[in-house]
Amino acid sequence: MSPLWTPLFILALAIAGFFAARSRALSTAGGNPRLMHSLPRVYGMNALIWTAAPALLLLAALTLAQPMMQERQVMSALPDSLTASAGETSLAMAEICRIAGGIATAIENRSLSKDAALQSSDIGTLRDALTGAGIAVTPETSAEILNGAQDWYAYDRRAALLHAVLALGAAALGLVWALRRARKDVNARSTVERGILLLLMGAASVAILTTVGIVFSMLFEAYHFFQQYSWREFFFSTNWNPRFQGGSDLGMLPLLWGTLYISLIALIGAVPIGLFAAIYLSEYASRRMRSIAKPLIEVLAGVPTIVYGLFALITVGPILRDYFAAPMGLGNSASSVMTAGLVMGIMLIPFVSSLSDDIINAVPQSLRDGSYGLGSTQSETVRHVVLPAALPGIVGAILLAASRAIGETMIVVLGAGAAAKLSMNPFEAMTTVTVKIVSQLTGDTDFASPETLVAFALGLTLFVLTLILNVIALYVVRKYREQYE
Template sequence: MSVGIIILAVAVLAVLGYVLGRRRALSLAASSGEKLHSLPGYYGYTVALFTAVPALVVLVCWLFLQPMAIESRVSGMIPDSVIPEGGARSLVMADVRRIANGLDAVLVQGGISEDELGQMRSDFSNVRSRLASVGVALGSDVPPQVFEAAKTFRQSAKTGNLLMTIVVLGLAVCFAPWAYRRIQPGMRARNMTESFVKALLLGSSLVAILTTVGIVGSLVVETVLFFKMYPAQDFFFSTVWNPQFRGGSDLGILPLLWGTFYVSLISLIVAVPLGLMIAIYLSEYAGATTRGIVKPAIEVLAGIPTIVYGLFALITVGPFLRDWLAQPLGLGNSSSSVLTAGLVMGIMIIPFVSSLSDDIINAVPQALRDGSYGLGATHSETIRQVVLPAALPGIVGAVLLAASRAIGETMIVVLGAGASAKLDINPFEAMTTVTVKIVSQLTGDTEFASPETLVAFALGLTLFVITLGLNVLALYIVRKYREQYE
């Protein structure tokens, strides 16, 4: 039974438990004449929670632990002799999972039966043809041990899913009658329900913290492993980025940091002035009709997929800058450049600056404006000397959000700026950023334990530290100006 069907079955039992629990509470109150401690609905919620929560908790834990247990068991079946020289066991396990999924597809489509699958041990030509019919191509060098491990993997997963279904549904079925029988008029059902809601809210609030801790922890662990294979001084101070998966790699981060800083700087130069001027106009000068039309039109820019911006940079902006600026000035012949990506990215993040700044400026109390007018200040002087200083902390936050969005962008850089890692001040040259190289180093059929793959985690951790530093600096600036203003 699939996970979706299991969840649906548990949800149906929980709803049924709610109805029966509520009905039992009303029935007991009517027959005994005793007043209910809580509203009838809380008794139904109690039965529903005892029906669903233990079953779903076990389901989540099972889904998390089962793959690790199966991987550990099947990995022990693969001898070291079948692992290719210079390869990794993880790559062989990837083949095992791929073959196991292919066998499932063949069985579903009626290509073979369970009995035929159990008898396939040496007729690999038949196995390859059947798997190829469902899109799983096997090479000629697939060892018999790998195929046997795939069959074990598939059977273990099938057995585990069956046991999971029995255990989860069994818990729901067992706890539902138990909770139903516990219902009494004096039962503090509201307290129990509200305690669960509080725990749920607490767990929800911890999700962001635990997610951050998990991300940072995984980055730190893999980064430490990378620096055991590659010197840290070469990574941080080398000006050459030249990964070679067969050895002799140069993995200096400086060209990538320069490209990230350069593209982000150009995008902010475009977005921040335009965004602030738009925000000031909409909040201080535009009428209600104009504001109702212009603001939604600008915010549409934030809803355009980044791949569309990337295609716009590749097809329109890049060739235009090359033909009308770069080539006539003798600065380059490529349509992929830092300026191309920066301009398009700046257009993309304008709504982040304008919308947030507009809301922040509108939040400045009208009394401040009236006081400024009473002292004889003009409209423009009031904006410059009263409104903007009052809104400065929020505007800094908007600019920081736009900067973070620019630093983390990938698709526009790939299509607009290219993938060349270099140190150059010419904005018409093709360069790349840290995020682009993180993607490129983690894609493809490469060995995960190599420095050329683990360097992606070092790049990610470095980018995280830089972004954290920018946040701390922005927080310091915001607090300083806020104290001066207050």
């Protein structure tokens, strides 16, 4: 049975409980809602919450805990030769999960029977059955791996059945409890309001918990990296040359320089153009012009970044090479910092323009009228009244554009290349932190090696960099807001 059926059964039971509790509560009042403590639908909502919430929470907790318990049980049966190191353990578990997933798919497609998959004690017979079902099993695949895959699939089946029984049992108990309290004198409204409050608090905490989870996941892996590689070499070395055979140079300075250089060029182009466009649309453009120009600018925000990357690779890069870099003797490559920066700046224009336009429009008209009443011109009003009032929001828009530029990957891959170097020449190929994070985690990687773990150290550095930008922007916003107020 698919795992999706269990929550669907729970929701169906909760909906049925809604109508049953509402009818029962109404019947205890003789069909007169005026005699009830709460509205009839509130009793139904109470039953729906008591039926669905505990069961779904229990199901989620069991689902989250299952992989850890399952992996621990399967690993306990593996020989020491397959668990001698973290890398070997990771490879063994990956192979077990792959074969177990193939067994599950083959059984669902009826190309493999459950008896052949689970009851084959002879490894040769099991290998032949799996190969016949289209599961890639080589003669070098050990018997321990095949037995582990059997155990993994069997554990999956038992866990799915146990989870369904426990979750549906919790839903049934919650429904019985809610129906017993579906009486006219019971205060169901308080229970429903507390449930909704908890739901809202949970929704509000999702972003916070997600951020905490991201930070801790990067911290743990970065800690493992710095146990194997010197932090001084990582932060202060100017060489980036990862070699999975050993002897790697993993200095982040070339990557950080490329990130900041490309982002700076992008912001130099995007911020003035976007801000001037926002000022024109909000203060000078007619209603007809605004209705045409604003949607056209915002179209740029919906273009996929891979399209911008292709535009940089095919159009912008060759133009800069043929008409600027080559004639001035600055380079002969179409992939360069300037190519990626200019195209990324085009991508960022709608972020700066749209947000700044909304912020400028939010400035009260009374401020403009007061400035006009004192004899100021429209340009003077924009410079000395409107922009200072909108400055905190404009700084936020610029910060969003900067964060987007720092985290961009596809435009850099296609427009700037992948060379990690320190250079002031904007027509040379360079790369960024995000590109190297992707490259270090692509392909068959050993998560115990520093060449792979360095991606988490780079990610943590990028997170700290954006955090510093936020702190600086907050300081600027508060300073100018105090001056204006």
